[in-house]
Amino acid sequence: MIRLQQISLLRGNKSLFEQADVTLNPGERIGLIGSNGTGKSTLFAMLRQELHPDQGNIDIPASWQMASVAQETPALDRPAIDYALDGDTRLRGLEARLAELENHEHDEQTGLAMAEVHAALADADAYTARSRAEQLLTGLGFRPEQFMLPVASFSGGWRMRLNLAQALMCRSDLLLLDEPTNHLDLDAIIWLEDWLRRYPGTLIIISHDRDFLDGIVNVIVHIDDKKLRRYSGNYSGFERQRAAQIVLAQAMIEKQARQRAHLQSFIDRFKAKATKARQAQSRMKALARMEEIAPLRAAAEFSFEFREPASAPNPMLVLDSVDCGYPVEDGLPKRIVGGIDFSLQIGQRIGLLGENGAGKSTLIKTLVGDLAPLNGKILSGKGLSIGYFAQHQIEMLRHEESPLWHLSRIAPDVREQDLRNFLGSFNFPGTMVTSPVGPFSGGEKARLALAMIVWQRPNLLLLDEPTNHLDLETREALTEALAQFEGTLLVVSHDRHLLRATTDQFLIVSHGQLRPFDGDLDDYKQWLLETKAAAAAAPSASAAANADNGVAFVSKVDQKEQRRKDAEERQRLSGLRKPIENRIRKLEDQMDKAGKLKADIDRQLEDSDIYSDANKEKLKALLLDQAKLTKELEQLEGDWLEQQEALEAII
Structure with missing residues (x-):
């Protein structure tokens, strides 16, 4: 059992905790939540005994083994699998x-x-330790051929995955995880969620991913007003309880206000009367004893909305036999995703799925123009305006410049006060508007990048992990804004709550191809777990023979045969799609022409002069043409829908 009793802590001039208490029971899975800056990571440091409270006690059973994720990874020559095995300190000892x-x-x-x-x-199960380490690395997205690579060869995000593998390898009684999903993709998060549900010890997680918390925790500890408040259930349960508490607290405040007013009225009326003096004194004491109920504060609301797009081209983008990848590797282009024939239509809301390294980010970079297609063509609709958000958008901010400077760069002709007002709506108030962004938190920088996108009124949003660095409040604001966005959306995200709320169809990048995924996120999770289970249960003889060396072998004959079959299937589907896509393009051209003619007639009919006696014949002709074009448009739209359904049936 963990007991925090009357904890108080001052960091600099800021008081983080004041006489805070909470008790955590063995085997509980706890979600630690609170606004940025309230002390979540500081509390972890106290549990690890890296910090000590100014007052109060923290009791953790002395026999417990504690594990947490290291925040730094030295550039070691040690193989990745040995680094993960180092987490089992008892085994290494x-x-x-x-x-x-x-x-x-x-x-x-x-x-x-x-x-x-x-x-x-x-x-200590030493003879299965290597196998367990391999399972952890595989679950976190490492390929077998990477197991023996030195730690120094991995990027920062992948080193954090190695640190997580090391923490999970430890045979711990208490596991502390601070934002473990930040460097993971959706596939790895689904695997980690399943692993943590089976973890037998006490687990405390800091996370801004509500679906991740909902899937794992059974207790929420909320840091609020420098106190630790415990709630039973997952994050959604906490939200319901918290809302009920706020309503109840407000009712109690109103009741107390009525009681105080009643007592004060009695005192004012009778304190001067001798016959009522004792009763008045009694009520004065009761009023003094009445402790004023402090209101429960809900989290400060932050919200924004995307401005209505200035235009709505249809289709937005057309990909014709496009290969995505990188131009040169050893003198040869490296294809990641190929043979893409795809039309992005107005109003589509697409979530892009696929395991890490499959090519999701490569595809989005190709769509936005950061990468040129290796083969094929990408045609943009007239008036296309892309809003692109990825992790590197934050890195591209000028650290020495202010939010106002960044926004004025893309809006040089707009009054400064208008820019200040706009930035204020994104929680950049007062002097923060003119302060350098360098010291800003990751969440504040992400908010600035979002503000710059919103200002530009995009009609197509391409988002690659937009929730990284965002707290729960800002994630919710982004989710609500995307749900109301009037343009087209294509998003890669490991935040399942955002995907469920903002998308209505999924595409998957897998085995070098882009194809529709027929199902929802629960179906994807089940498909993913079944795929990994099947791969683990039926390894090839060659892979089993090379397991000790971390080598996976796939028959070249099998690969060649599979490529041949894939090519035949692509050719067959392309042959079926092409005539339908041509008909769709012709129908869209016809709808565009008819729509422009009808819009011109509608404008003429808005002119009051057309209804004068002198223009009777012209009015009659216009009304006939309007009726004819309306009927024609209805027919064209019906034909277009039929062709779209036929195309979807093939895809």
Whole structure:
């Protein structure tokens, strides 16, 4: 059992905790939440005994083994799998002890000691340790051929995954995870969620991913007003309880106000009357004793909305036999996703799925123009305006410049006060508008990047992990804004709540191809778990033989045959799609022409002069043409819908 009793802590001039109490029971899975800056990471530091409270006590059973994710990873030459195995400190201790004994002069006492160590290694499941480490690395997105690569060869995000693998490898009684999903894609998050549900110890997670919390935790601890408030249930349960508490607290405040007014009225009326003096004194004491109920504060609301797009081209983008990838690798282009024939239509709301490295970001970079297609053509609709958000958008901000400077760069002719007002709506008030963005938090920088996108009134949003660095409040604001966005949306995100609320269809990038995914996120999760289980249950003989070396072998013959079949299938589908896509394009051209003619007639009919006696014949002709074009447009739209349905049936 963990007990925090009357904890108070001052960091600099800021008081984070004042006489805070909470009790956590063994085996509970706790979500630690609170606004940015309220002390979540500081509380973790106190649990790890890296910080000590100014007052109060923190009691953790002395026998408990604690694990947490290291925030720094040295550039080691050590293989990734050995680095993950280092998390099992008991195993490493026993291995070191055995090596010491083996180098010792062998006698009866040494032999007995070695026997004890071997027994302890068996108890520690030492002989399955490597297999467990491989499962952890695979679940977190590493490929078998990466297991033996040195830690130094991985990027920062992948090193954080190695740190997470090391923490999960530890046989811990208490596991502390601070934003574990920040460097993971959706596939790895689904795997981690399943792993953590089976974790037998006590788990405390800091996370801004509400679906992740809902899937794992059974207790919420909310840091609020420098106190620790415990709620039973998951995050959604907390929200319901919290809302009910706020309503109840407001009712109690109103009731107390009525009581105070009643007591004060009695005192004012009778304190001067001798016959009522004792009763008046009694009520004065009751009023003094009445402790004023402090209102429960809901989180400060932050919301924004995307401005109505200035135009709505249809289609937005057309991809004709496009190959996406990188131009040069050893002198040859590296294709990541190929053979894409796809039309992005107005009003579509698409979530892009696929495992890490499959090519989701490569596809989005190609759509936005950061990467040129290796083959094929991308045609843009007239008036296309793309709003692009990815992690590097934050990195491209000028640290020495202010939010006002960044916005004025893309709106040089707009009054400064209008820009200040706009930035104020994104929670950049007062002097923050003119302060350098360098010291801003990741969430504040992400909010600025979003503000710049919103200002430009895009009609197509291409979003690549937009929720990284955002807290729960800003994530919710982004989700609501995207749900009301009037343009077209294509999003890659590991935030399932955002995907469910803002998209209505899914595409998947898999095995170098882009194709529709027929199902929802629950279906995708089930498909993913079944796919990984099947791969684990039926490895090839060659892969099994090379498992110790972390080598996965796939028959070249099988690969060639699969590529041949894939090519035949692509050719077959392309042959079916092409005539339908041509008909769709012709219908769209006809609808565009008819729509322009009808819009011109509608404008003429808005002129009051047309209804004069002198223009009777012209009015009659216009009305006839309007009726004819309306009917024609209805017919064209019906034909267009039929062709779209036929195309979807093929895809």
